[in-house]
Amino acid sequence: xxxxxxxxxxxxxxxxxxxxxxxxxxxxxxxxxxxxxxxxxxxxxxxxxxxxxxxxxxxxxxxxxxxxxxxxxxxxxxxxxxxxxxxxxxxxxxxxxxxxxxxxxxxxxxxxxxxxxxxxxxxxxxxxxxxxxxxxxxxxxxxxxxxxxxxxxxxxxxxxxxxxxxxxxxxxxxxxxxxxxxxxxxxxxxxxxxxxxxxxxxxxxxxxxxxxxxxxxx
Numbered sequence: 001x002x003x004x005x006x007x008x009x010x011x012x013x014x015x016x017x018x019x020x021x022x023x024x025x026x027x028x029x030x031x032x033x034x035x036x037x038x039x040x041x042x043x044x045x046x047x048x049x050x051x052x053x054x055x056x057x058x059x060x061x062x063x064x065x066x067x068x069x070x071x072x073x074x075x076x077x078x079x080x081x082x083x084x085x086x087x088x089x090x091x092x093x094x095x096x097x098x099x100x101x102x103x104x105x106x107x108x109x110x111x112x113x114x115x116x117x118x119x120x121x122x123x124x125x126x127x128x129x130x131x132x133x134x135x136x137x138x139x140x141x142x143x144x145x146x147x148x149x150x151x152x153x154x155x156x157x158x159x160x161x162x163x164x165x166x167x168x169x170x171x172x173x174x175x176x177x178x179x180x181x182x183x184x185x186x187x188x189x190x191x192x193x194x195x196x197x198x199x200x201x202x203x204x205x206x207x208x209x210x211x212x213x214x215x216x217x218x
Contacts, residue, residue, distance in 0.1 A: 043139050064163055065085065072178065073089065074092060076159060076163055086146065091143040093142075106124060
């Protein structure tokens with residue numbers, strides 16, 4: 001039986017595609033990951049529920065190549081059906097400087113429990129994650145571009161937002177970086193958690209330890 005072009009392309013793509021990684025199973029082991037994931041699900045229900053479901057399947061199939069979190073920006077790269085790469089960029093609105101003053105005081109109040117405890121006081125949780133002035137973005141705070149399509153939202157855009165859950169689970173301070181925390185604030189928060197027995201960390205060591213990009217403010 002003659003193989004049609006679609007089947008041929010699919011077989012070649014399967015040969016080129018990397019082996020799937022371990023299944024993505026909604027990583028949400030910390031307060032920060034759970035808060036981010038709950039917010040993404042809130043944003044996508046009910047209008048964008050199908051894209052979210054397909055995005056979860058995309059991640060579960062091991063199609064995520066990389067996810068980067070930077071100041072005001074998320075970038076996800078995925079293996080597409082043809083074996084190529086779909087690239088998603090998400091610009092995330094930065095919080096105003098006045099808001100960071102309040103969040104910094106709140107962080108100071110929490111001390112070492114800020115990134116390690118799942119039982120922060122209710123008023124702290126409200127300040128950190130409540131709308132409209134908390135760390136979690138609303139839909140109007142997000143602007144997408146995607147190499148896959150020109151639609152307002154798609155499975156690759158959804159998968160990028162979902163994949164950030166694991167980043168914030170591993171390194172919660174990245175959520176502060178994403179929303180525009182100042183260089184000095186990131187240093188203060190990161191320095192709360194030096195390795196046991198370590199001396200005071202230098203700036204480049206803090207950046208390396210937490211996997212963040214410390215960009216000086218103008």
